[in-house]
Amino acid sequence: MVSVSSQDFIYKTFHDFYDSDSFFSPSITRFVQREIGFFLLKNRIMIRHKRFQTIEELTFFLKKNVPSDVYRSCAYYEYPEAEMAEKEWLGSDLVFDIDADHISNSCDKIHDKWICVICGFEGKGVTPEECPLCRSKKFNNKTWPCESCLDSAKEETKKLISLLEVDFGFSHNDLHTFFSGHRGYHVHVEHSAIETLDTLARKEITDFVTGLGVTLLNNKKTNSYYASNLGTFGWQKRLNLGLQKFLSSAKKEDLKKVGIKRNYDAILNNKEKILNQCIMQGRWDSIKGLGTKTWEKLFQYIKTIESSQIDTVVTTDIHRLIRMNNTLHGKTGFKKVEFPVKHIDSFDPFTEAVAFNGGIVKVCVSDAPLFRIGENMFGPYKNQVVDLSTAAAVLLICKERAELVKQKDV
Template identity: 40%
Template sequence: MKEKIFLKKKFKEYYSTLNIGEIKISGLKNREFGFVMFEESGMIRHKAFDNISKLIEFLREYSPAHAYYSSAYYENPSVENMNEKKWIGADLIFDVDVDRIPTSCKEKHDKWICLNCGNTGTGTEPKACNVCESKRIESKKLVCQKCLEIAKTEITKLVDDFLLNDFGFKLKDMEIVFSGHRGYHVHVFSKDVLALDQNARREIIDYVKGRGIDVYFLFGGCLNNEIINYGPSINEPGWLGRWSRGLYDYITSIKGNMKEKVKIPEKLSLLLAKNMDKIIESYLKNDKPLLSPLALSLKSRNLKLFAEKIAEEYGVKIDEQVTLDVKRLIRIPNTLHGKTGLKAAIVKYDLLDSFNPLTDAVIFKNGKITIKVHESPEICMLNREFGPYKNQIVDLPIYVAIYLIGQQSAELF
């Protein structure tokens, strides 16, 4: 309990100095707000505020661990019955969370335990214990610089390749926000998205993930065993160009460990290798891949599988439920995350590449405190390395202590 009191006190310090201009929420009067408090379980929902000043007064008085607002706009946002709220429309929200992206570094900083038999492991938790098959798995997940860079790569791909280029949204209609923990959110405020229902948002999800693409459109006659000369140009817009670039990256391995990521049938892999020089030459001359060597040599299912694998690599790994939900509660930008003490910072588009959450979203930079760390891998914050620790009493900067206490990896001493 003393840890929660400590965290709330520090959060209160932050909110007491928060300026009105630091919280900007369009259509505030029509939004529902929700809060998770340090001293209470569950979420306080169905709150509404007339203006930003009232919201900031609430944050200063109660200093919540987590503060959310709805992506939806309602006529009656404070009514508890969801049907009586009278939905008006909703922003389009995207969430990229590294928790859902396989990364090798998870083996170093993520752990899990079976609550039934006590079996433990590292990395991503299994769906069921490999000893007793129980599904009562509890996990402890930290993040590192590598994790957050991977999440940033995905969010950059989402904004540049899809939202700006394919969908034609303007930067003024969107906001990029560090989640305060393991990823990023993108809010699209355009009037064009407000009335989109779940079916329409599902179409957007499928497109962004490259799911359900008409493979015949990509390969043309190859799927009917007809001889065609060339595939789409690498300069084609949308998925045509994306697939063509994916094929080029695969056969030249120009995109890192592309061949390890895009697993395809051995027969297709050998055929691509055999004709690699011809295909690369056609790219250099025409910006298009020569496909005629493939047309009569493969069954369509192999080409379909290859296109799907390319889509997995070139699509964006978003949390589908966040985008699909037209009544989603999402973290308020520039509020604090109760599990890390980091700020859910708004990131300007032109600063996204250089943004480092473990530096730029750190708030409590002054002071030290003594804590007992149960167990923690090495972490890096403000360009300083700390740990690893195990059952150690250490003096640490406030921002590190808050992070570890919030992750339930440490306690006050």
């Protein structure tokens, strides 16, 4: 929890954002049928079950109440303002959330920190199951919207888009892609084919996207593989192309990554044969030294590469509230922003999601890694007073890594 003066600074900065031309009203289909929710900065309370007739009405509310976070339902209802049971669900967009928290990255140890709520013991990297000192399972986590983590999330998003387009047949126009404002990306599908799908049907979709249940053993009893070659669509095609791509350039180190410990030569010396006999003709047991277990490892690895690491809970929840486009993220002060699907490669969250331009703010930073906003690099900082741009100061205060330095303290 940051100091009162830091909180006041964030409140004023967020208020001014919603009160200025920097805030572009989001266009949301079926807006009046959506449930709107807020987390308020002042009392730190959640307000749900709100309905607004116009965007102007919503903007007025944002200026007056200054939320740290603004949400809208993926669903649309007859009565969005009613209690959950009385809302009368009409349908829901198909929504995907890709968050760096669900993707392991080597930089976790550099910028992520956990602190035991009970005894205060702390460590870096992935949060342990229980505190090594007092065995408590409650932690405060400090994560960071890091470039390399966000790049990984973007790669997962691109795979998701490919799955949605190639295997489900959605077009660019059906998909809306967003930077979440923190550590990930959102993909919304708006299409009549999915709007009334229930939770179970959505679970089938997440299973497909994550490759759950993709298996290559055709007959578990005889341990035989698909009798024929891999098919030309869906997961069979993805495994086929993925295997070809991987094996054609594979070196010993790559095979080690797959978990293959011996028999490297059976693969490295027979690439042509493997391609023609195994992958093209489906004669999976035709290479000496390349047996069931090795194939299993190879397929598992290719499946991981080809699938997308989405947060499945978000997609299957047909009442989910999701951050509203163009509003501020309370953990960063960045905006959730939409960008065209075809521009995903060049999209830069640290430029396009920046909400505050100009200004200089004096803050005392406890701990921050090296980071970039626009063209400017900041940090790393450790227990030091620095003058920062408003966007950088807001980010560090929201991440509880800095405090505002009041003028009289200087």
